[in-house]
Amino acid sequence: MDQSTTILAMAIGGRVRQERQSRGWTLDQLSEAAGVSRRMVVNVEQGAANPSVGTLLRISDALGVGLPALVESPQPKPVKVTRRGEGxxxxxxxxxxxxxxxxxxxxxxxxxxxxxxxxxxxxxxxxxxxxxxxxxxxxxxxxxxxxxxxxxxxxxxxxxxxxxxxxxxxxxxxxxxxxxxxxxxxxxxxxxxxxxxxxxx
Structure with a gap:
């Protein structure tokens, strides 16, 4: 993975772990809810995997947050701006x-x-x-x-x-x-x- 992919993977992993822990879920519970292997959940949380869009969709749906919530920083403002190159x-x-x-x-x-x-x-x-x-x-x-x-x-x-x-x-x-x-x-x-x-x- 190149540097930008690594940074994104780490950010996604942190959000997945934060959302899972805020629900009091174990790795196994998220794995079962998302229909992906426990190993994949661990790899995603550690930023060690470059998961498919399908895998991220299953995890975000299981957490009830939607894919954009995993890749965007939480922002309290109703207006969110993504500058060129920031997607x-x-x-x-x-x-x-x-x-x-x-x-x-x-x-x-x-x-x-x-x-x-x-x-x-x-x-x-x-x-x-x-x-x-x-x-x-x-x-x-x-x-x-x-x-x-x-x-x-x-x-x-x-x-x-x-x-x-x-x-x-x-x-x-x-x-x-x-x-x-x-x-x-x-x-x-x-x-x-x-x-x-x-x-x-």
Whole structure:
């Protein structure tokens, strides 16, 4: 992990530990509630892991706080500003792509705003989110292919798409130039414990 990834991993680990301890939960209790291994919870809390977005979603949902709460510092003010370059890079592609969480709201109805870049050939597969999740996407640059369940859609710059996020979906850049898109995710009822347990992948 590079320095910025290490700093982010340590910050996430500290927030997970703080939220777990504030509930009086053991590592095993969080592991069971989130449907991830105890080892993964330990690694996340120690900042030793670079967990998938799916793993972080399961942990944040189990804690009832939403993913943005794990990557943002608590701020008492109603207005939160994320300056350029300050977002949380939670995904890195093999061809230079990045998925950066730039803003989000608190639970129970969480809205996340992402800035995605996919390098040529980059491909990101997302597991199904919790029931009722919706996603909105707009391409800023290049061309991307979005697959939602068994439907594939090709989008060019300026095109937008609305789709259910509670089914498996993926984003890919089939071109030779970088592609960039904005993504908003609405996840209702975070913390109600309805996310299915899956293995750490």
């Amino acid at each position: 949380a890079a939670l995904w890195n592609g093999e061809s230079g792509g990045r998925g950066v969480l730039v803003a989000g709201t608190e639970s129970p109805d969480v809205v996340e705003l992402w800035d995605w870049t996919l390098g040529p050939g980059d491909h990101h597969v997302s597991e199904a989110h919790s029931p009722g999740t919706k996603e909105l996407l707009q391409v800023q640059q290049g061309t991307i292919t979005v697959v939602v369940a068994d439907q594939s859609v090709i989008l060019d710059a300026g095109d937008a798409l609305t789709f259910p996020g509670d089914v498996a979906h993926s984003y890919a850049n089939p071109g030779t130039e970088p592609a960039r898109f904005s993504l908003a995710v609405f996840e209702p009822g975070v913390g109600s414990g309805h996310r299915p347990a899956v293995t750490d992948a």
